[in-house]
Amino acid sequence: MVREQLEARGIRDPRVLAAARRIPRHRFVAPEWADRAYEDRPLSIGHGQTISQPYMVACMSEALELRGGEKVLEIGTGSGYQTAVLCELGARVFSIERIPALVRDASERLAGLEYVPTLREGDGSLGWPEEAPFDRILVTAGAPELPITLLRQLAEGGSMVIPVGSELEQDLTLVRREDGRVRKTRICSCVFVKLVGREGWE
Numbered sequence: 716m717v718r719e720q721l722e723a724r725g726i727r728d729p730r731v732l733a734a735a736r737r738i739p740r741h742r743f744v745a746p747e748w749a750d751r752a753y754e755d756r757p758l759s760i761g762h763g764q765t766i767s768q769p770y771m772v773a774c775m776s777e778a779l780e781l782r783g784g785e786k787v788l789e790i791g792t793g794s795g796y797q798t799a800v801l802c803e804l805g806a807r808v809f810s811i812e813r814i815p816a817l818v819r820d821a822s823e824r825l826a827g828l829e830y831v832p833t834l835r836e837g838d839g840s841l842g843w844p845e846e847a848p849f850d851r852i853l854v855t856a857g858a859p860e861l862p863i864t865l866l867r868q869l870a871e872g873g874s875m876v877i878p879v880g881s882e883l884e885q886d887l888t889l890v891r892r893e894d895g896r897v898r899k900t901r902i903c904s905c906v907f908v909k910l911v912g913r914e915g916w917e
Contacts, residue, residue, distance in 0.1 A: 795821030840912030
């Protein structure tokens with residue numbers, strides 16, 4: 716997976732590659748999908764949600780430029796796989812998921828692998844105001860536009876990676892907050908499930 720899907724497609728951050736090698740991706744999918752866990756494709760995790768393809772997880776993680784110790788807000792815990800990658804990269808992770816069953820399953824799965832993020836159920840489009848500001852924000856669902864509330868929770872000098880666009884296709888976007896200004900850079904095209912919430916899709 717790392718050699719053929721990540722390195723071959725341009726992922727260069729050695730810490731991201733090491734995390735992908737270390738984390739047992741098959742532990743984050745249903746048993747019937749375990750033999751397909753390392754394929755270059757998203758997989759259903761139930762409740763209309765997916766675990767993103769390995770390349771997209773690596774691409775988003777690399778774009779955050781984590782060096783360890785950053786306070787990171789993740790929107791959309793899902794299976795917990797991306798959460799595990801962030802923990803492996805040394806981030807202090809606060810992750811929000813709107814579906815109670817996914818919060819429960821991800822919490823048990825991550826604890827079993829000795830990762831200790833802080834998880835909660837809620838509307839991810841509104842962020843986690845009592846824990847703000849965050850050095851990084853990672854949104855794992857597609858938004859119709861950049862949620863202003865999330866932007867306000869991003870620390871000066873921080874960055875956010877978020878898919879923005881229609882329900883069918885989005886632009887993976889890197890948002891930087893520097894000197895009181897917001898700078899946006901398109902990374903690539905992508906397709907994510909919808910960011911459902913007050914500042915997402917209703």
